[in-house]
Amino acid sequence: MNETYKSGFVALVGRPNVGKSTLLNYIVGEKIAIMSDKPQTTRNKIQGIYTSETAQLIFIDTPGIHKPKHQLGDFMVRAALSTFREVDLILFVVDVNEPYGQGEKFILEKLKETNTPVFLVLNKIDRMHPEQLLEKIAAYRELYQFAEIIPVSALNGNNVTTLMEQIIRYMDEGPQYYPADEITDHPERFIVSEFIREKIIHLTEEEVPHSIAVVIEEMKERKGGMVYISALVLVERQSQKGIIIGKQGNMLKEIGKRARKDIEALLGSNVYLDLFVKVDKNWRNNRRQLSEYGYDQTHLE
Numbered sequence: 001m002n003e004t005y006k007s008g009f010v011a012l013v014g015r016p017n018v019g020k021s022t023l024l025n026y027i028v029g030e031k032i033a034i035m036s037d038k039p040q041t042t043r044n045k046i047q048g049i050y051t052s053e054t055a056q057l058i059f060i061d062t063p064g065i066h067k068p069k070h071q072l073g074d075f076m077v078r079a080a081l082s083t084f085r086e087v088d089l090i091l092f093v094v095d096v097n098e099p100y101g102q103g104e105k106f107i108l109e110k111l112k113e114t115n116t117p118v119f120l121v122l123n124k125i126d127r128m129h130p131e132q133l134l135e136k137i138a139a140y141r142e143l144y145q146f147a148e149i150i151p152v153s154a155l156n157g158n159n160v161t162t163l164m165e166q167i168i169r170y171m172d173e174g175p176q177y178y179p180a181d182e183i184t185d186h187p188e189r190f191i192v193s194e195f196i197r198e199k200i201i202h203l204t205e206e207e208v209p210h211s212i213a214v215v216i217e218e219m220k221e222r223k224g225g226m227v228y229i230s231a232l233v234l235v236e237r238q239s240q241k242g243i244i245i246g247k248q249g250n251m252l253k254e255i256g257k258r259a260r261k262d263i264e265a266l267l268g269s270n271v272y273l274d275l276f277v278k279v280d281k282n283w284r285n286n287r288r289q290l291s292e293y294g295y296d297q298t299h300l301e
């Protein structure tokens with residue numbers, strides 16, 4: 001066995017809701033990226049690490065790139081762009097059932113500014129007839145010189161093995177950067193805040209927009225191994241605060257209960273979770289606050 005070890009960094013880009021998080025979770029096999037039916041749940045870079053006997057791939061899940069509307073949007077786009085240049089390969093994920101639109105066009109224009117090879121990943125093929133798929137592939141081929149075009153279903157794993165083989169083929173010889181049992185290098189605090197955000201988004205359905213942030217104010221191990229966590233939920237309007245708290249605090253209780261279950265599974269210990277909700281009208285437009293709330297800007301140029 002003298003096969004060389006291969007490794008590298010892979011960025012996932014694509015419009016919100018195309019299935020980037022689902023794909024990452026399928027590959028890495030652990031719940032690390034927040035998933036929801038609504039767009040733009042992934043705002044920070046999330047690394048998932050795939051390790052095998054012969055290769056290690058470090059995935060960077062870039063935010064749902066879109067045309068900037070306010071400062072948070074601008075921040076997200078710049079984060080995605082700097083990622084394109086840092087990685088060895090870009091996976092441009094599209095929902096094959098959606099028409100090629102402004103969002104894809106915008107991303108493709110940005111991809112043209114880098115020399116990094118790009119795979120087009122046509123996701124959600126479980127919802128499309130094979131003949132239609134061939135037409136889609138032909139149409140996408142006209143748009144850009146993709147290194148590979150690979151149809152998959154991130155949901156049921158169809159063709160993901162082929163995708164993985166192709167990704168590894170594009171990697172250079174390299175070290176195993178992370179220990180084999182490491183699936184993410186994100187601090188636990190971030191994952192905990194994402195678990196809470198996920199529960200809020202799921203439970204409040206269409207009523208609370210993505211303009212919420214969850215800040216972990218305290219996370220401490222107490223006597224007996226119990227972990228105490230105090231988290232602050234930031235909303236933009238009083239009405240949103242009301243929705244999150246719910247009648248007699250029932251909604252907040254349910255959010256806390258469900259989040260606690262996930263956090264306990266993650267940490268492997270009992271958790272006491274305190275949730276507070278605060279109205280802060282301008283947090284999205286306030287740069288200083290963005291960094292206070294954990295939107296690390298150090299990787300931006």
Ligand SMILES: Nc1nc2c(ncn2[C@@H]2O[C@H](COP(=O)(O)OP(=O)(O)OP(=O)(O)O)[C@@H](O)[C@H]2O)c(=O)[nH]1
Pocket residue numbers: 014015016017018019020021022023034035036037038039040041042063064123124125126127152153154155156
């Ligand atoms: N039918 C089908 N649904 C999928 C597939 N992949 C993802 N989905 C669904 O599409 C929705 C969005 O998936 P996500 O993985 O959250 O999408 P994302 O691109 O990470 O979205 P953001 O985090 O908002 O950028 C979820 O409801 C998934 O279950 C697929 O292969 N087939």
